[in-house]
Amino acid sequence: MSSPVIALIGNPNAGKSSLFNQLTGLRQKTGNFPGVTVDKKSGSWPIDAHTTATVVDLPGVYSIYPKSLDEQLVTDILANPAHPDYPDVAIVVVDASNLHRNLLLFTQVADLGVPVILALNMLDVARQQAKEINAVRLAMRLGVPVVRINARVGEGIDQLVKAVLNQLQSPTVAGKLFFDPAEGATALITDTKEQYKLDNNYLALQYIIQHDGFSFLNRQQQAGLDALISKYQFSEPTFQAEETITRYKRIATVVAETVTDQRPANQPTWSQKLDRVLLHPVWGYAIFGFVLLLIFQAIFAWAQPFMDAIDTGVAWINGQLKESLPAGPLTDLLTDGILAGIGGILVFIPQIAFLFLLVALLEESGYMSRVMVIMDRIMRKFGLNGRSVVPLISGVACAVPAIIATRSIGTKRDRLITILVTPLMSCSARLPIYTILIALVVPNQRILGLFNLQGLALMALYLLGLISALVAAYILKLVLRSRERSFFIMELPTFKLPRWNHVGISVWESVRSFVWEAGRVILAISIVLWVLASYGPGDAMQQAEAHTRQQNPTLTDDTLANLVASERLEASYAGHFGHFIEPVIKPLGYDWKIGIALISSFAAREVFVGTMATIYSIGTGDDEGVTIRERLKQERNPETGGPMYTPALAWSLLVFYVFAMMCMSTLAATQRETRSWKWPAVQLIYMMVVAYISAFATYQLMQ
Structure with a gap:
């Protein structure tokens, strides 16, 4: 078998994704499951010298x-053997410390007739609980391979490899159904199997119960099943x-025969002791606020030396290229256009990396799940489901996967509602804008030394x-009425x-995705922007240069060159x-x-910094060694003669970008998820109106 499909199935927090990373390493990719818009993680797993499998990480259920x-x-997928991701072998990953609950899903998958392996994970946690x-x-009782x-x-990966190879060579399924629906609905199951050419009683039951949600059944087949239900x-x-009752009764018997529990009754685990503090209605929020404070302090403190090195390095490379390459449009395009734009993003890699690093540590440790639980108490007051916490927190990285x-x-x-408000969470694309503007107007000093x-x-x-x-969610809750009730159920993993x-x-995948996605957009926009800023209608740029030289004959060469470059930019198409x-x-x-930067950043927010880098590179003559932050500091307001980037202006921009919908990818994701252009339009309009009003109020109040 050249490329078998191995599916990883399990409850949330059972360790399924950890196993996926162990099997596939960096040989991973993200895409859509065939025929649907749900994202999937898949990767290649070289099982042995002759077999490389495709591992599909199915959503936790x-x-x-x-x-x-x-x-x-x-x-x-599991009910449709013709599906491209239907597994040749299903590895059901279970939390050994809570086998009773985890075995429910396992017995259902086994009853569908899929060749299955039970992977006992978190045995160390089970031992801690005695x-x-x-x-x-357990393997003898279940009738399938069990791997620790x-x-x-x-x-245990070596043992898992052997079990998978054995199942691929000689597929075996559990011999007896844990729950046989024919015992309670014999005639219905028999008719369903005959009409739909099925040979598995439990699969027939899924046809009966879930046919409306099966993408592989046409309307005629679904109507036929409705008729059988009515009959x-x-x-x-x-x-x-x-x-469910029958399964849990039989699972209880299996667990009683295979699990020895020596823990004293009602003795809390150390994770449960920590949760008494972390989930406390007062201390829980205080600790979360302190953690956030440490994260944002670290982003500035740890990343600054790396940012300074990259900033200076890009400026040095730009200067060296201008000195070594012959003067001309191609050199200007490379230095003032492409390199200036890309350099404006590369400088923020350290901060992006530290942000993803700290968030990953919170997720890996198990603390992020606690955050979701305590935030659920707040979310419900604003009309959101507790599960909305997950997208909102994910929105700190990127709104697209969060949606x-x-x-x-x-x-x-x-x-x-969650889709419409998620882009208000400040994503990593906003971070370059925030940090460069904050650095311009907020002093780099400490309070209380900390x-x-x-x-x-x-x-x-x-x-x-x-x-x-x-606030937006609360308003939308009042506008969008519904009788549906929502519930939030989450199992807390151990620390x-x-x-x-x-x-x-x-961290590597997140940074690479950020740089690659932003880099492609910035490269294209930098080239277009350089062309628009380097050429103008008719001879407008030449006239602007001649007029400037004629009006300022006493200026020094450097000052005159900077003034000429600025006037030419203003006379260009971009100007x-x-x-x-x-x-x-x-x-x-x-x-x-x-x-210009505002309009260009509609493609992606982070383009704002790259665009400013390109504009000010074009408009500052031969001052090659100056970094983008220094250029912004040196920019003068032509009306007042003072600094252009005053606190009022900088905070107006910061507030604008907190609220503004400046990301076409996010709008596309909203359209894909809602299957309508109505809601992306609502999202765009309400966010842009709030951004404009808020930025206006900020500027006018701070002037």
């Missing part, structure tokens, strides 16, 4: 009966309740985004030490476009140069 879009996908599992006896693993450190007066809720993560929200209204003012300013902007998201290899993979929109943005304190 507690049962094959779905409550959300991503959960629906699991059954849609639990011992007899894996051999530690997905965090890679233990036999089948009660779905009653049957599902009976199934995709709303598929785990069961109710349509709560999911729509807290950096710039870090506090950055934290304030992130909190402003969170507060605005909650663990971070796995540095997984943290490293997470004309900037002046065209200047009346609209003038009340916010912005000039035509900032206007």
Whole structure:
């Protein structure tokens, strides 16, 4: 078999994703499951010298009966052998410390007739709880291979390889159904199997119960199943309740025979002791606020030396290229256009990396799940589902995957509200804008010797985004009425030490994605912007240069060169476009140069910095050694003669970018998830209106 499909299935927090990382390493990719818009993680796994498998990490579920879009996908694949991701072998990863609950999903998957392997994970946690599992006896009772693993450190992978190879060579399934629906609905199951050419009783039951959600059944087939349900007066809720009760009774027998529990009754684990503090209605929020404060302080303090080195290095390379390459349009395009634009993003890699590093550490340790629980108390007051916490927190990295993560929200209204407010969370694309503007107007000094003012300013902007998201959600809750009730159920994982290899993979993938996605956009925009800024209508630029030289005959060569470059830029196509929109943005304190950057950043927010780097590189003559931050500091207001980037202007821009919808990718994601252009339009309009009004008020009040 050249490329078998191995599916990883399991409850949330069972260690499935950890096993996926162990098996695939950096051989991973992200895409969509065929026929649906739910994202999947897949990767190649060289099992042995002759077999390389495709490992598919399916969404975490507690049962094959779905409550959300991503959960629906699991059954849609397992019930359809023709699906491209239908597994040759399914590895069901279970939390050994909570075997009773985890085995429910396992028995359902096994009953579907899929060749399955049970992977006992988190055995170390089970031992801490004084639990011992007899894996051999468990395998005999379940009738399938059982492998002991530690997905965090890679233990047991050799045994897992042997089990997978055996299942690929000689597929075996559990011999007896844990729950046989024919015992309670014999005629209905028999008719369904005959009409739909099925040979598995439990698969027939899934056709009956879940046919409306199966993408592989056409309307005629779904109507036929509806007719069978009516014919036999089948009660779905009653049957599902009976199934769950029956399964848990049989699972309890298996657990009693295979698990030895020596823990004294009611003795709390150390994770439970920590949770008494971290989930406390007062101390929980205080600790979370302190953690946020440390994160934003670290982003400035740790990243600054690396940023300075990159900033200086890019400026030095730019100067060297201008000296060594022949003067001409191609050299100007390379230095003033491409390198200036890309350099404006590269300088922020250290801060992006530290942000993703710290967030990954919180996720790996298990603390992020606690954050979701305590924030659920606040979310419900604003009309959001507790599961909305996951997309909102994810939005700190990027709004696009965060919007995709709303598929785990069961109710349509709560999911729509979460989609509409998630872009208000300050994503990593805003970080370059925040940091460069904060560095211009906020002193780099400490309070009480501990807290950096710039870090506090950055934290304030992130909190402003969170507060605005909650307020917007509350307003939308009043507008969008619904009778659906929502629930938030989350199992808290035990606290663990971070796995540095997984943290490293997470940071690398996140930074690479940020640089690659932003870099492509910036490269294209930098080239277009350089052309627009280097050429003008007719001989306007030549006339501007001649007029400037004629009016300023006494200036030094360097000063005259800078003035000429600035006048030529203003006479270019870019200058004309900037002046065209200047009346609209003038009340916010912005000039035509900032206007160009605002428009270009609609492609992606981070383009703002790259655009400013390109504009000021073109407009500053031969001053090659000056970094973009120094250029912004040196920029003068032509009307006042003072600094252009005053605190009023800088804070107006900062507030504008907190609220503004300046990301086409996010709008596209909203359209894809809502399947309508109505909601992206609503999102764009309300965010831009709030951004304009807020920036206007900020500038006018601070002037």
